[in-house]
Amino acid sequence: MRSRPEIPPGTLYMLILKSLARIGPMHGYGIAQYIQQISEDVLQVEEGSLYPALQRMLIKDWVVAEWKQSENNRRARYYRLTPAGRKQLTREVGEFGRVMAAIVRLIEPV
């Protein structure tokens, strides 16, 4: 159906990394809520996208995880940025800016 709220392909890692960089360690559910909230419901991370992405990020060593109790007393897996993750974030933000500037140059003036 390809309906409404959607993460632009290729930006999900960046959004997750940035959330962790800003707030500190968070669990998956919290990351999803955070992104949705800050974006004012424009960006909505589906669970079926988020958790597989986090698994891949664990494998890539961009994050490490630790089981804890959440603020609501549920068991939750907290993800924390590694130095490699921070580096990746920098790289992705830079590339994103570069490409977006080029796209804007194309679609902006008449």
Place this chain on the structure above:
Amino acid sequence: MRSRPEIPPGTLYMLILKSLARIGPMHGYGIAQYIQQISEDVLQVEEGSLYPALQRMLIKDWVVAEWKQSENNRRARYYRLTPAGRKQLTREVGEFGRVMAAIVRLIEPV
């Protein structure tokens, strides 16, 4: 390998539509050149991406095609925007702006 120059997934239709809207009817090769040139080599449309995309756009009635001789006297297929294509362009640019604003809000400060 996911190397260097790349169109962000989801933006290809918009870039093609915008090129046609700006310049008028063009052939595929010309569209690719145009995008690469205006973006100063940041965006590079591969043929294996471009032509399938144009086929899909024909099916969606966003463009119509006509065989002609090119400026260099070769046979080439010229694509022209339809009203539906123009409408789609407007829709995509709007959505793009909305989503990008949300992403920037997330990754920009701090």
Place this chain on the structure above:
DNA sequence: AACTGTTGTATAGTTTACCTATGAGAAGCA
């Protein structure tokens, strides 16, 4: 005439990456 480079189109097959759908467990509340 043959070769080479450029222009131009096309498709088959693969991969990326996100989505849909589904399930499940534990806590809190009515």
Place this chain on the structure above:
DNA sequence: TGCTTCTCATAGGTAAACTATACAACAGTT
């Protein structure tokens, strides 16, 4: 007790872009 919320997870599907390849026609060079 049953409902809702929180939290994680995965299997399967799909859209769309990439890689690799092929073909054809003209231009310019030798």
